[in-house]
Every structure is written in C-alpha cells, then in structure tokens.
Amino acid sequence: MNKVSHISSVVIEGKNSVTGSERGTQFYFANQEALELAEFNIGSKFKSITTENDELILELVDNPNEGNGTVSKKAGDKRIIDTRRLPESWAKGMKLKITATKKKIIITLHCTEVEVKERENNLRNRFINNENVKIGEMFSGSKMKKMLKENGLVNLANDCSCKLAIEVDQSKIQNSMSEYYDFWMEKGNIACKDIHNVDFSKIELEQLDGLIADLTMLNNIGQSKSKEINEEDEKLSTYFLAFFEILRRTNPAFIIAEINSSDIKMVTRSPILSILEGVFDSLNYNCNIEIEEGETNKAKIRALSKNITLDELQSYDQKYLEQKEACNDHNYIEPSNYIEERIIEREERLKHKLLNNMYIENGSCFSGGGIADAASHEGFSKSKINSYCKYGFEIEEKYSASNLRNNRAIWSDNSHFKIGDISKINLYDGFDYKTEGNISGVPCVGHSVAGISKNGLKFPEEHKLAGKLFISYLTVIKAANCAYTTLENVKGFMKSFSMDVIRPLMSFFGYNISEKLMTGTDFGAIEDRERFVMVCISKNIYQNNILEEIQPVRDQDQRLGDCLNHIKHSDPSWYWYDYLDAKAVADKAKGNDFSQQFVNEKSVKCGVISKGYKKARSTEPFILWGLREQFSDFFLNSKVKMNLRKVCDEVFSIADIPEMVIHFAETSAKRYNLRNKLKGDAKVKSKLAGLVRDSLLNKALNEISEIIENDNELHKELTETLHAMSKATRLFYVNEHANCKKVPAELVSDLSETTGHEILGNGVIFTLFVEVARKIGETIKAFALGSYKDAIPNTISVLTELPNKKEKNTFEQLEFQLTA
Numbered sequence: 001m002n003k004v005s006h007i008s009s010v011v012i013e014g015k016n017s018v019t020g021s022e023r024g025t026q027f028y029f030a031n032q033e034a035l036e037l038a039e040f041n042i043g044s045k046f047k048s049i050t051t052e053n054d055e056l057i058l059e060l061v062d063n064p065n066e067g068n069g070t071v072s073k074k075a076g077d078k079r080i081i082d083t084r085r086l087p088e089s090w091a092k093g094m095k096l097k098i099t100a101t102k103k104k105i106i107i108t109l110h111c112t113e114v115e116v117k118e119r120e121n122n123l124r125n126r127f128i129n130n131e132n133v134k135i136g137e138m139f140s141g142s143k144m145k146k147m148l149k150e151n152g153l154v155n156l157a158n159d160c161s162c163k164l165a166i167e168v169d170q171s172k173i174q175n176s177m178s179e180y181y182d183f184w185m186e187k188g189n190i191a192c193k194d195i196h197n198v199d200f201s202k203i204e205l206e207q208l209d210g211l212i213a214d215l216t217m218l219n220n221i222g223q224s225k226s227k228e229i230n231e232e233d234e235k236l237s238t239y240f241l242a243f244f245e246i247l248r249r250t251n252p253a254f255i256i257a258e259i260n261s262s263d264i265k266m267v268t269r270s271p272i273l274s275i276l277e278g279v280f281d282s283l284n285y286n287c288n289i290e291i292e293e294g295e296t297n298k299a300k301i302r303a304l305s306k307n308i309t310l311d312e313l314q315s316y317d318q319k320y321l322e323q324k325e326a327c328n329d330h331n332y333i334e335p336s337n338y339i340e341e342r343i344i345e346r347e348e349r350l351k352h353k354l355l356n357n358m359y360i361e362n363g364s365c366f367s368g369g370g371i372a373d374a375a376s377h378e379g380f381s382k383s384k385i386n387s388y389c390k391y392g393f394e395i396e397e398k399y400s401a402s403n404l405r406n407n408r409a410i411w412s413d414n415s416h417f418k419i420g421d422i423s424k425i426n427l428y429d430g431f432d433y434k435t436e437g438n439i440s441g442v443p444c445v446g447h448s449v450a451g452i453s454k455n456g457l458k459f460p461e462e463h464k465l466a467g468k469l470f471i472s473y474l475t476v477i478k479a480a481n482c483a484y485t486t487l488e489n490v491k492g493f494m495k496s497f498s499m500d501v502i503r504p505l506m507s508f509f510g511y512n513i514s515e516k517l518m519t520g521t522d523f524g525a526i527e528d529r530e531r532f533v534m535v536c537i538s539k540n541i542y543q544n545n546i547l548e549e550i551q552p553v554r555d556q557d558q559r560l561g562d563c564l565n566h567i568k569h570s571d572p573s574w575y576w577y578d579y580l581d582a583k584a585v586a587d588k589a590k591g592n593d594f595s596q597q598f599v600n601e602k603s604v605k606c607g608v609i610s611k612g613y614k615k616a617r618s619t620e621p622f623i624l625w626g627l628r629e630q631f632s633d634f635f636l637n638s639k640v641k642m643n644l645r646k647v648c649d650e651v652f653s654i655a656d657i658p659e660m661v662i663h664f665a666e667t668s669a670k671r672y673n674l675r676n677k678l679k680g681d682a683k684v685k686s687k688l689a690g691l692v693r694d695s696l697l698n699k700a701l702n703e704i705s706e707i708i709e710n711d712n713e714l715h716k717e718l719t720e721t722l723h724a725m726s727k728a729t730r731l732f733y734v735n736e737h738a739n740c741k742k743v744p745a746e747l748v749s750d751l752s753e754t755t756g757h758e759i760l761g762n763g764v765i766f767t768l769f770v771e772v773a774r775k776i777g778e779t780i781k782a783f784a785l786g787s788y789k790d791a792i793p794n795t796i797s798v799l800t801e802l803p804n805k806k807e808k809n810t811f812e813q814l815e816f817q818l819t820a
Contacts, residue, residue: 007404007411010037012098013110013420014397019086019094033401033419034100035071044071054087056107111426115251116284120305123209123253127316132186134206136164136250138213138243141172142179147212147256151302156210156316163188163208164250166195166242168217168235181326189331196238196508197335200245201428201478208250213243213257215301218272222500233504240501241478244279244471249428253308255285257301267297271497275467276301282423282468342481343510347538347783350436350483354784360387362410363433363480365422365440365473367392369759370403370410371743372488375766376439377410379773383781388412390435393422393476398755399762406747422472433479437776441488441764442470442498470498474505483541484776487534488764491517494532502534511536514545520741520765521605522552526560527740528605529765535772541783550771561601563739564623564732570659573730574625575667580618581727587618598729600624609737611761614754616731625728627654632726638719641709648705651722658692658701664728665689665721688717734760742767 010033039060040046045067049057061067086107090096095110108114126133133156137144148157162183167173170192177184189205191198221236247255257276261267273289280287285303292298304310353360360380364373373389380387389410394400400419404411411417418425427433477485485506493499494515506513513536520529535546567573580596587594599606599621606621613620625631634651637643652658665686673683691714695701708714734756735745743766748756 007037007415007417008101008413009416010034010100010400010404011416011418011420012100012397013095013418013425014395015421016397017096017098017110017420019090019092019096033397033404034098034105037102038100038105039103040071040105042071042073045069046071050087054089054109056086058105058107060103110424111429112282112284112424115426116305116307119207119209119251119253120307122207123305123308126209132159132161133209133316134163134186135160135183135210135212136166136208136246136252137162138166138211138215138246139168139172139217139239140212140214141167141169142176143214144176144183144212145180147214147258150300151256152310152314153256153316154314156313158182159316160210161186161188163206164246165190165192166246167192168195168239177326184326184330187327187329187331189333191333193332194335195242196235197338198242198333199336199338200242200249202338203333205246205249208252209254211247211250211252211255211257213255214260215243215257215272216260218243219259219261219266219270222497229504229507233500234508237501237503237505238508241471241474241505245475247279248283248426253305254313255280255301255303257303259299259301260296262296264293264297267291267299270299271467273299273301275471276303278468279423279471282421339508339510343538343540346436346481346483347540349434350538350541350780351784351786353436354385354781359412360385360436361390362387362437362439363435363476363482364389364392365438365476366443366469367394367403367417368396368399368441368762369747370407371741371747371759371763371766372439372441372486372769373403373410374407374744374747375764375769376437376486376773379770379775380777382770382774383777385777385781387437389415389439391416391418391431391433393418393420393425395419395421399759402748402751402755402759406749422476423468425472427472427475427479433476435480435482436484438477438480438482438485439769439773440473440485441762442473442493443762467498470502474502477506478509483538483780485511485534485536486769486772486776487536488769489532491530491532494534506536510539512539512541512543514547516545516547518547518768520768522554523742523765523768523771524553524555524558525740525742525765525767526558526563526603526606527609527765529608529741531764533768533772535776537776537779542779546775546779547772550775553767553771558604559601560599560603560606560623560740564601564736567730568656569625569627569654570656570663571730572663573733574660574663574725574728575730576664576724576727577616577622577729578671578724578727580616583618594619597621598624600626606740609732609740609757609761611758613731613737613757613761622729622731625725625730628726628728631722631728635719635722635726638715638722641715644709644715644718645705647722648708648718652692652701652704658696660725661718661721662686662689662692664724665692665717668717668720668724686717688714688721732757737761741765 012034040058044060045064046058046060046069047067048069049059051057058069090109094113097108097110099106099108123133135144140147144160144162145157148154148160160183163186165173165176165188173190173192189203218236218240221233221240224230224233259267259270259272268291277287277289280303284306286306287301287303290300292300302310304313350360352358362373362376364370367373370392373392377387377389392403392415394403394417397419400417404417416431487502494517503513513534515532515534517530518533520527533547537546584594584596596618597607597620600623607619609620634647638647651661665688669684669686669689672678678684691704691707695704708718732740734748734751734753737757737760738745738748741760741763743760743763748759751759
C-alpha cells in the first residue's frame with residue numbers, strides 16, 4: 001500500500017478529532033495518516049510536552065530513554081497513540097486540531113473551540129469591568145439601537161461603542177452619528193464610500209462583541225432580469241462575501257440581523273436565511289429566526305455564541321460608566337484600485353513561473369479522492385506544463401487517505417492537506433493560499449434533483465450544507481488570487497443562488513467566465529454523465545469561451561463490455577433485487593418516473609453512477625446477467641413436470657451453473673428467514689442447495705434430474721430458483737465503475753467497494769477534465785509567451801523535480817514547447 005510520507009503536512013480537524021474521557025482522564029487516539037506522515041511507527045518512542053499555550057507536542061526521540069510514550073498496535077497493522085496527557089482545560093468532547101509534520105505531531109484545540117472561548121470571555125469581561133460593548137454594523141445605519149431593543153437588549157443598546165461601520169450610503173453614517181452620538185464615543189473604522197472597492201482582507205480589524213446588520217439588499221441577488229452580469233450584481237456579490245468575512249474575522253459573541261420586504265415570500269423563502277443558519281451552526285452559534293408579517297414583512301435573526309444566553313445579554317447594565325463626547329477622529333477606510341492590482345499580480349506571477357520553468361501551483365477545495373486534481377495534472381502535462389497541488393481540503397478522512405496514498409503525482413514535499421469541514425476551518429490563519437490555479441467541485445448536496453426531492457427543499461441553499469460551502473470556496477478563491485479556476489457541479493447548480501453570487505463576484509474580481517454543460521460520452525466515457533462546468537481565466541489571458549473550443553474525444557466502437565471484468569456465472573455478485581422490481585411496479589402505479597435502468601455488454605452508454613451506488617438504488621444502472629433470457633425459458637418449462645428432466649439436464653450441463661444454483665437457492669432461504677424473522681433451529685435451509693452441493697462433491701450431477709423429478713418440494717424450489725436466476729443482475733465493481741468514467745484504476749486501489757464507489761460517484765469524467773486542463777495549459781502558455789517569444793528559446797526543458805524533492809525518478813521529464 002502506498003504511504004503518505006511524501007507531503008509537508010496533514011492537518012486533521014475532522015469530526016473524529018475530539019477528546020474522550022476514561023475514569024476522569026482526557027485522551028485522544030491519533031489519526032492513521034497523521035501518524036504515518038510523522039513516521040510514528042509501531043514501537044517508536046516519543047516525548048510529549050504541554051506548552052503554556054495549551055499545545056500538546058508529540059515528538060519522536062532517537063534515545064528511547066528520553067521518551068515518555070510508545071506507538072502501540074491495534075486492529076491489525078493500525079498504529080495508535082493513546083494520549084492521556086492532554087491539558088487540563090480540555091474537556092471531554094472538545095474538537096481538536098492535529099498538525100502532523102516529519103517526526104512531530106502538534107495537537108491544539110480546534111479553531112472554533114478557541115474562537116468560542118475568546119468571544120465569550122471578552123464579552124463577559126466587559127460586563128465585569130463595566131466597559132462599553134464593542135459592536136460593528138453593516139448596512140443598518142441609525143437602525144442599530146432599534147434592532148437591539150427589538151431583541152430585548154434595551155440596556156445594552158444604551159452602552160455600545162461602534163468600532164466598525166460599513167455602509168453603502170454615507171448619509172446613513174452621518175444620520176447615525178447625529179442621532180446616536182453615544183455609539184460613536186470611541187475611535188472606529190468606517191467604510192462608507194465605494195465599499196465594493198475596499199479590500200477588507202487588508203484592513204486590520206479588532207474583535208467585536210456584537211455585529212448588527214440589515215441584510216435586506218442582499219435579497220436582491222439574482223433578481224436582475226438581465227442575462228448579462230451588471231455592475232449592481234457585482235456590487236451585491238461583494239457585499240455578500242464581505243459580511244461573512246467580517247463575521248469570521250471579528251468573531252462577535254452575538255449577531256443581530258434582519259431582512260425586510262413587502263413580499264412575504266421574499267422573506268420566508270430567502271436563501272440568505274438558510275445560508276446564515278448553516279454558517280452560524282458551523283461557527284458554534286445558536287441561531288433563532290422569527291418572521292413578523294405586516295405592511296413590511298421582516299425576518300429577525302439572532303445568533304448567540306453557544307454558551308451565551310439571551311437572559312445574560314438582557315441582564316447587562318452599566319451603572320457607573322463615565323460619559324464621553326463623541327469621537328471625531330475615526331479611521332475612514334478609502335476605496336482602492338485593488339482589483340487591478342490583483343489582476344496584475346496573478347498574471348505576472350503566472351508568466352514568471354512559466355517563463356522560468358517553475359512548477360505552477362494549484363489549490364483544491366472539496367478534494368475527495370483527487371480525481372479532478374489528477375485529471376487536471378495530466379491535462380497540464382499534455383500541454384507540457386508541470387504542476388502540483390499546493391493544498392487540499394476534504395471533510396472525509398477515508399477519501400483523504402485514498403487521495404494521499406493513491407494520487408502521489410499531484411502532491412509534493414511542499415503540499416499541505418487539511419482534513420475537516422472547510423466551513424469550520426479558519427481560512428484567515430496566516431497560511432499562504434496564493435496559487436496559480438484552483439480545481440474544485442462544490443458538493444452537489446442540495447443542488448441535485450435527488451437531493452432536492454429527498455430533502456423536500458424549496459431551493460438548494462435550504463440544505464444546511466449547500467449554502468455555507470460555496471462561501472468557503474469563494475473565501476479560498478479570493479485568498480488564492482489564482483489566474484484560472486475550474487468548477488464542476490450538477491446541472492441544477494448553474495441556476496442556483498450560489499451561482500448568482502459566484503458569477504458576478506468572479507466577474508468583479510477580473511475573470512473571463514466560461515460555462516457549459518458537458519457530457520461524459522463526448523469524451524470517450526461510457527457513463528452518460530452531464531455536468532455543469534465553469535472555467536474562470538484572468539481577463540487579460542483570454543477573452544473567449546474556452547469551453548466551446550474543447551473538441552469532443554469520442555470512441556465510436558466502445559461498448560460497456562470493454563469496461564467490464566470477466567465475471568463467472570457463479571460469482572456471488574449476481575443477485576435478484578426483487579424488492580426493486582416490486583418498487584418499480586409501485587412507482588409506475590403512482591405515476592412516478594423512477595424506472596429501473598438495465599445495461600449489458602453491448603450497451604454504448606450507461607446512466608450516472610452516483611456516490612451511493614453500493615446501496616443498489618432503483619434508478620442507477622444494473623448489469624443484466626447474460627443468460628437471463630435462456631433461464632427465463634428454463635423457468636417457464638420447469639413448471640411443467642413432463643419437461644422437468646430435460647430442463648435439469650440442460651441447466652446442470654452449463655459451466656458454473658451448479659454453483660450459481662447453490663448461491664441463489666441459499667440466498668432465497670436467507671431472504672425467507674429474514675423476512676419471517678426465523679432464528680436458530682427455526683431457520684429454513686435450502687434442500688436444493690444441499691442436493692446440488694452433494695452431487696458436485698460426489699460427481700453425480702447426472703442423477704439430479706431424476707431426484708428432483710420425484711420430489712415435489714425440490715421441484716418447487718428449483719422452479720423458484722430458476723425464476724430468481726432469470727432476474728439476475730449485478731452492480732459494477734469499483735474498477736468497472738472507474739473504467740466507465742475513464743478514471744485510472746490506481747486512483748481507487750485498495751479501497752472497499754463502498755468507499756470506492758463513493759469517491760468515484762463524487763468524482764468527474766477523467767478524460768473531460770484532462771481536456772479542460774490541457775486547453776487551459778495551452779492558453780496560459782500562449783499568454784506567457786506574449787511579447788517574450790523572441791527573447792527565449794522555442795523549446796525549454798522543464799525538469800519535473802520539485803524544490804526539495806528527494807526522489808528524482810518520481811516524476812517523468814517533460815518538454816515545454818513554447819510556440820507562438
């Protein structure tokens with residue numbers, strides 16, 4: 001099995017990274033990939049140190065006598081660290097962050113645990129020390145005090161200092177200052193002029209106790225009737241992202257917000273509400289939303305840090321605070337030309353790397369098993385460009401493990417991988433996310449037809465995951481300032497609220513946007529998978545729709561049989577899914593279009609094979625058993641006793657069929673016992689299976705016909721078994737699934753059938769994304785050549801070894817052809 005020791009660091013912030021407790025002692029069992037990367041092998045000695053900052057550092061030691069811990073063995077070859085020396089302040093159930101590097105593991109509290117502690121302590125200390133509560137406001141102007149009072153925070157409304165104010169309309173700031181001067185007694189940051197041109201990531205922001213926002217105007221996102229992106233769309237998208245950036249960076253203990261509209265549906269069906277709920281849940285806030293109907297309908301949103309109660313806020317009362325005069329020396333944040341600066345920086349950085357034979361770096365959000373990343377890597381290689389993945393994010397540990405083990409070509413000594421919910425990870429942690437490209441596919445949960453139907457959603461973002469994830473994606477994109485991005489999703493995503501934000505924001509950031517629905521069969525795949533693809537390229541690199549210039553790569557003679565393994569008739573994968581047949585009949589009677597999908601070796605295509613394929617759901621493709629028709633005839637003839645002997649002779653003369661009869665007869669017996677809840681001695685055993693097995697053992701198959709003919713019970717069981725065999729189908733094996741998507745089998749090697757299908761079902765058509773990346777590669781090469789084409793040689797040898805790469809033979813050497 002491949003190892004994961006070839007990357008710089010793995011950071012685990014997943015759902016399993018929590019403290020446990022046994023007899024009053026806190027402990028944590030370390031993740032396998034973390035231990036492997038850190039070279040914590042079974043029997044290795046390490047020392048553990050707890051720092052003043054409550055960091056637990058585990059470090060390998062050369063001298064066993066210096067260690068106070070040993071890596072032990074559990075469950076086969078799995079190594080385990082039973083860490084029972086956690087800091088005393090870490091309570092049971094707390095989420096942890098584990099950073100693994102060479103020979104060292106650092107364990108700290110998860111950033112959300114730290115943020116909760118900081119914001120709650122800050123607020124309570126202000127109460128204790130009789131200090132003004134620090135608040136920020138966005139788009140609420142002189143409504144700040146009213147909004148606080150409407151939420152029962154009367155005392156607090158009279159003792160706040162506004163430390164951050166963001167307004168589209170400058171007059172709202174002026175009105176607020178004149179009407180509520182007591183809010184402006186302390187110096188604060190104010191942005192009230194062309195705020196879409198303010199890069200808040202460059203502004204130093206202090207932690208706030210509360211954030212007040214009127215988000216009504218964000219409800220206008222996606223409401224434009226124009227098919228073209230206009231300036232107003234762009235501005236709204238920047239306001240949208242700014243709110244969530246301010247929220248995360250200022251870490252307030254409470255948030256008061258509202259959305260108003262004369263149309264009640266614009267309030268109750270607002271995607272903003274669902275997105276807020278998802279984000280607040282990720283950041284450990286308790287969120288409450290109340291709908292007030294009237295001449296002006298209102299959604300009142302209140303989010304309190306998880307250990308702060310409304311009663312605690314309402315009881316706040318300052319009695320001895322010295323009143324000051326309003327401050328007239330606020331820091332007014334001026335707009336800048338930062339977008340043009342970003343465009344120049346990323347384009348020059350890309351050009352510099354290409355012209356100097358340097359690796360281009362990609363980032364990956366929602367990496368899964370890394371199929372899109374691997375396809376893009378191959379596509380860049382085809383265009384003679386070398387690349388690697390600088391960082392990846394993935395929530396599932398088992399997908400991450402497969403990615404790091406099986407996808408070695410895209411990772412390097414400079415790569416960092418973060419395992420955990422990206423919406424909970426602090427993307428403002430100082431890590432340099434800057435890359436030339438980003439390869440991502442926002443999870444389709446909530447956007448697919450099945451997801452909307454299953455969850456009863458009015459719109460995709462109503463799903464608690466759908467809304468918050470695309471915000472994290474945009475946060476990474478902004479931090480990366482990449483020259484190109486690719487994004488893949490289901491067809492429904494292109495008309496979602498998420499895209500109503502992404503399109504104008506990417507346009508504002510200075511990208512040329514290409515979109516297209518693309519189908520797997522157009523790129524040599526058997527799976528007829530239609531997906532929405534978006535490519536964004538920095539505006540001075542390319543101006544046309546790059547996706548329209550990608551030519552289909554079809555194989556006219558390909559058939560499904562080319563993708564399948566040679567499976568014996570007796571293989572246990574053949575099965576009669578009788579419950580799906582019954583469901584199909586019931587669905588047809590109801591008028592539901594959930595018909596079963598059957599394919600065979602001669603099929604030129606098959607439907608989408610999704611993440612949950614191993615569950616054998618009715619609408620996904622099943623492979624028909626090659627002898628179904630023949631055994632349907634056997635079944636019909638076996639009902640007539642005079643034909644029975646002839647049927648038996650023919651059936652048991654076919655290679656592997658006796659074993660298949662045993663398999664189906666025993667399966668029918670097990671199914672009968674389960675449905676009738678029979679246990680122990682009450683279980684029914686297959687008489688037919690016993691007879692055939694004995695006959696095989698004694699080489700007496702030629703005697704079976706006579707025995708069955710003279711035994712009515714055996715006759716009945718044989719007839720039922722032949723009926724079941726005539727209905728036999730099977731699921732694809734993982735490697736067959738990979739073949740249908742043109743995915744190299746090594747990307748899903750050493751995986752269970754369930755995990756393999758999940759990774760592939762979430763993945764992409766490999767050849768499609770090879771072609772997308774190849775076209776991007778050719779395009780950026782042409783841009784890099786530009787006016788420099790006469791100053792450099794036509795052919796530049798590009799060594800594929802990365803900085804600090806130890807194994808030179810890991811990568812092949814490529815030729816970088818630069819032509820006009």
